[in-house]
Amino acid sequence: MFMRVDKLQAELPAPKRKDPNAAAALQELLGGKYGEMSTLGNYMFQSFNFLSKDKLKPFYSLVAAITAEELGHVELVSNGVAMLANGPDNDGDMEAGGDISQAPFEAMKDIRSFASFASNGGGAMPVNSNSMSWNADMVTSTGNVVVDLLHNFHLECGARLHKLRVYETLTDPTGREVCGYLLVRGSVHAHAYALALKQITGVELEKFLPTPNIPLDKIPECQKYLQEGSHRRLYTFSPADYKSMAGIWGNGEQALPGDPPGELQLVDGMPEGGKIHQLSGVPSAFTPDYAPEEMFEIATKLYKASR
Ligand code: MN
Ligand code: MN
Numbered sequence: 458m459f460m461r462v463d464k465l466q467a468e469l470p471a472p473k474r475k476d477p478n479a480a481a482a483l484q485e486l487l488g489g490k491y492g493e494m495s496t497l498g499n500y501m502f503q504s505f506n507f508l509s510k511d512k513l514k515p516f517y518s519l520v521a522a523i524t525a526e527e528l529g530h531v532e533l534v535s536n537g538v539a540m541l542a543n544g545p546d547n548d549g550d551m552e553a554g555g556d557i558s559q560a561p562f563e564a565m566k567d568i569r570s571f572a573s574f575a576s577n578g579g580g581a582m583p584v585n586s587n588s589m590s591w592n593a594d595m596v597t598s599t600g601n602v603v604v605d606l607l608h609n610f611h612l613e614c615g616a617r618l619h620k621l622r623v624y625e626t627l628t629d630p631t632g633r634e635v636c637g638y639l640l641v642r643g644s645v646h647a648h649a650y651a652l653a654l655k656q657i658t659g660v661e662l663e664k665f666l667p668t669p670n671i672p673l674d675k676i677p678e679c680q681k682y683l684q685e686g687s688h689r690r691l692y693t694f695s696p697a698d699y700k701s702m703a704g705i706w707g708n709g710e711q712a713l714p715g716d717p718p719g720e721l722q723l724v725d726g727m728p729e730g731g732k733i734h735q736l737s738g739v740p741s742a743f744t745p746d747y748a749p750e751e752m753f754e755i756a757t758k759l760y761k762a763s764r
């Protein structure tokens with residue numbers, strides 16, 4: 458089962474301006490072929506379907522724990538997308554938004570993913586950068602442990618490819634931070650699947666890394682995560698379970714050449730993470746609508762009653 462924590466896995470800086478096209482570019486990391494919906498879907502169903510879970514515990518634990526991290530990546534990218542579509546932070550109060558008879562959102566007809574405004578109110582959806590639906594065909598769960606782990610290794614390398622390309626298109630700090638954080642974590646996952654395959658087959662797949670071949674030290678947004686050792690950490694995302702993967706991630710294995718050196722380390726639980734930003738509605742876009750002030754008042758009363 459899953460437990461939910463009301464935070465993001467990383468602290469994101471607020472966007473400097475509203476940029477729905479940057480949000481659309483970032484959607485590729487959510488619902489693209491190699492996006493977070495794909496990594497989540499693959500590891501989640503592989504972990505559900507895993508055969509001989511007890512006998513293959515370290516391998517099962519690895520896929521199960523990374524599943525939880527990927528669900529948090531879906532959340533992180535979704536927040537990044539919505540932040541870019543909504544613009545700079547405010548305190549959650551609504552802006553006027555303009556007279557609806559004067560086409561206040563005329564500029565929106567020229568954004569790449571018009572549905573992100575028209576249907577989704579500036580929120581993220583499980584679609585790629587061209588609004589094409591993510592779907593279950595992106596999920597591979599063969600029941601063969603080596604084939605699935607090899608697929609996962611490919612998936613993480615592919616994810617790195619489109620993270621690097623999306624990063625190269627973005628100037629806003631929010632989207633760049635999402636890419637920087639996920640490049641470090643994706644590198645951990647590729648490394649972890651490589652080490653799992655090495656344990657089973659003896660093939661030193663980690664020597665392929667980094668694939669594609671750009672080291673993390675070329676990306677300014679990766680530096681603080683490397684300094685704090687995120688590239689050496691894998692999290693259990695559980696109060697007590699999945700510790701057996703320390704035999705794969707740990708066990709004297711070292712950081713990849715090119716990254717700050719040190720031994721790989723399994724961490725119980727989850728990263729400290731960062732806050733979820735407040736995004737506000739706009740009356741002329743009918744968000745959150747009904748009777749906003751009245752709803753805020755009702756929510757305040759309910760909150761007080763819960764204390
Ligand atoms: Mn991910
Ligand atoms: Mn991953």
